[in-house]
Amino acid sequence: RKEVEQDPGPFNVPEGATVAFNCTYSNSASQSFFWYRQDCRKEPKLLMSVYSSGNEDGRFTAQLNRASQYISLLIRDSKLSDSATYLCVVTDGYGGSQGNLIFGKGTKLSVKP
Amino acid sequence: EPEVTQTPSHQVTQMGQEVILRCVPISNHLYFYWYRQILGQKVEFLVSFYNNEISEKSEIFDDQFSVERPDGSNFTLKIRSTKLEDSAMYFCASKLTSNQPQHFGDGTRLSIL
Numbered sequence: 001r002k003e004v005e006q007d008p009g010p011f012n013v014p015e016g017a018t019v020a021f022n023c024t025y026s027n028s029a030s031q032s033f034f035w036y037r038q039d040c041r042k043e044p045k046l047l048m049s050v051y052s053s054g055n056e057d058g059r060f061t062a063q064l065n066r067a068s069q070y071i072s073l074l075i076r077d078s079k080l081s082d083s084a085t086y087l088c089v090v091t092d093g094y095g096g097s098q099g100n101l102i103f104g105k106g107t108k109l110s111v112k113p
Numbered sequence: 114e115p116e117v118t119q120t121p122s123h124q125v126t127q128m129g130q131e132v133i134l135r136c137v138p139i140s141n142h143l144y145f146y147w148y149r150q151i152l153g154q155k156v157e158f159l160v161s162f163y164n165n166e167i168s169e170k171s172e173i174f175d176d177q178f179s180v181e182r183p184d185g186s187n188f189t190l191k192i193r194s195t196k197l198e199d200s201a202m203y204f205c206a207s208k209l210t211s212n213q214p215q216h217f218g219d220g221t222r223l224s225i226l
Contacts, residue, residue, distance in 0.1 A: 031212075032212065032214075034214055041202070041222075042219065042220075043204055043217040043218060043219045043220050044156060044204070044217050045217070046214050046215075046216070049214055087155075087156070092158070092169075099144070099161075099208070099211055099212070099215075100146065100158045100161050100169055100171075101146075101148070101156075101158060101206075101215060102158070103155045103156040103157070104155065105154070105155040106155065
């Protein structure tokens with residue numbers, strides 16, 4: 001069974017805090033990795049793709065360790081607007097898969113003033 | 114920025130009735146997907162569609178479900194005889210190429226009574 005496991009949360013942090021999310025995935029054939037964010041009752045929105053070398057986008061840094069099948073997301077200087085559920089997402093790399101996505105259940109982040 | 118659009122935003126249907134959920138993917142995209150999210154649970158893959166045929170489907174996508182791309186713009190999900198457990202948010206997604214991230218529509222909330 002292909003699974004993506006995430007910290008259960010919720011994470012409640014003050015504005016300006018640094019917060020880290022962790023994720024493990026079971027499908028060693030997964031080829032692509034992403035972090036999406038989802039606001040309450042809204043669609044998932046792509047936050048960033050995750051590359052083997054690690055990548056940064058402003059306050060957001062993502063890391064991937066293929067050997068241990070581990071993905072992380074670091075948010076620095078968190079803002080009130082960062083409050084959302086963060087979804088760790090990998091592609092199903094088996095067979096003729098067209099990159100179907102396997103989602104974690106998400107970690108809820110609440111940033112307080 | 115181009116968007117995936119879905120209609121209706123909310124559909125209320127009696128159990129046993131047929132329902133059609135509509136999606137207009139981003140215009141030059143080639144890969145199309147349906148996902149669902151039962152309230153409080155993770156996003157789950159239903160079906161992928163490429164080159165005018167189903168590429169892959171999950172075990173959720175049984176004989177009650179079908180998809181169509183009736184013209185160059187629409188991508189529909191039909192549920193023939195709805196059950197109570199079909200109540201969920203249904204998200205359509207599309208992407209341009211196989212290694213691009215998927216972009217999601219804002220979903221249709223399906224409520225089965």
